[in-house]
Amino acid sequence: MIADRGSPRPRDHLTGAPLYLLMSLSSGSKHGHALMKDVERFAGVHLGPGTLYKALGRLEEDGLVEALPPEERRRPYALTPAGRDALTSSLDHLGSVVAEGRRRLGRPALPGIAPAR
Secondary structure: OEEEOOEEEOOOOOOHHHHHHHHHHOOOOEOHHHHHHHHHHHHOOOOOHHHHHHHHHHHHHOOOEEEOOOEOOEOOEEEOHHHHHHHHHHHHHHHHHHHHHHHHOOOOOOOOOOOOO
């Protein structure tokens, strides 16, 4: 869900930097540098400051993350309930896409993930 002048509406499934940021924030609030390091650790993707803060701004605008009060010179961000829902939906969707891709390649399905229909 995203906020459009205060009213929620459906959002496409998240991918790339927005998905990685929500995944990182799902384990707790983090400031920008900690987000970059965490994403690099689990996804192998380096987010530069421009990409990071543009994505965070959009996620905040959409109501999926919120900026918390600054801690010294750092501003932490946290996942909102709408962000958790969007992350869950996006991961479920990606899981079904991966399962379908594996099926088409003749590869065994991953346990607990059904192909898209």
